[in-house]
Amino acid sequence: MKPKILMARAVFPEVIASLQQHFEVESNQDDRIFSAAELTQKLSDKDGVIATASERISAELLQACPRLKAVCNQAVGYNNIDVAAATKAGVMVTNTPDVLNETTADFGWALLMATARRVTESEHWLRAGHWKQWRYDSFLGADVHGATLGIIGMGRIGQAIARRSLGFDMQVLYHNRSRLAPELEARANNARYAGKEELLAAADHVILVLPYSKESHHTIGAAELALMKPGATLVNLARGGIVDDLALIAALRDKRIAAAGLDVFENEPALHPDFLELSNVVLTPHIASASEPTRRAMADCAAANLLAALLPTAERKWPPN
Ligand code: DGY
Incomplete structure (x- = not known):
């Protein structure tokens, strides 16, 4: 059975297609911002999530989602995540440094x-x-x-x-x-x-x-x-x-x-x-990293991080063929 993941916000469609080769993906291509309760409910049966600065990953959410193993932020900043609570819960947290x-x-x-x-x-x-x-x-x-x-x-x-x-x-x-x-x-x-x-x-x-x-x-x-x-x-x-x-x-x-x-x-x-x-x-509306190649590189980096966090080494190739 493939691990289940949530792509919390809309992303380049090719990234979703590639993720689907490895995971059962719940995507959000309508790009609706989830309330805290909705996000918790959606993550309650997920192994991983690709999040952005808009999704608050709190200690309460982590406690309510014991299956979660990885929170991969599609951003260099990760102040939306309670890293101490994630560490305590054994949840891996990643970000997308350097590419932006x-x-x-x-x-x-x-x-x-x-x-x-x-x-x-x-x-x-x-x-x-x-x-x-x-x-x-x-x-x-x-x-x-x-x-x-x-x-x-x-x-x-x-x-x-x-x-x-x-x-x-x-x-x-x-x-x-x-x-x-x-x-x-x-x-x-x-x-x-x-x-x-x-x-x-x-x-x-x-x-x-x-x-x-x-x-x-x-x-x-x-x-x-x-x-x-x-x-x-x-x-x-x-x-x-x-x-x-x-x-x-x-x-x-x-x-x-x-x-x-x-x-x-x-x-x-x-x-x-x-x-x-x-x-x-x-x-300006939070667009400092918003060039086409860089936003693609951030999405790829977050996806590669998710593969590294959830899959055995042999299956981690990103992007998959
Ligand atoms: C970042 O990568 O932290 C940017 O601010 C986008 O959230």
């Missing part, structure tokens, strides 16, 4: 450029028919080249962002749980380790790429925003809870910082409505 580093770093730069140079704000203004003449002071933004870039969270995505800054002649400061080895700092455009406060006070542009946890909750709140330069910009690519949205809204409204670029939000997809009223924020 470069694509996510590209998008960090897209948000940084759009935010500093007011790309979306000026485009909305133009589309609304306001452009009547060229002006010397239209949409003056901040320079990116030659500026100081502050990266909080210097994992592989942070380092990929830093490498790109070489072409913009930037100085890079980073803050991280631990310092990088000197050779990694050198590859990351000679990034210099700094305390969080020092980084926030010195950087012209700050990018957040740290994992979300209880400890990183509200890494950026009112006190941190107050340390930033008045003309500075902030980009969040990581997880919503890392920034205190209310504090950021207040700082953007009072122009205490110049602008923000946000791909993630507290309580997403329910966005705080005040963000929509602000012109100095670029808002």
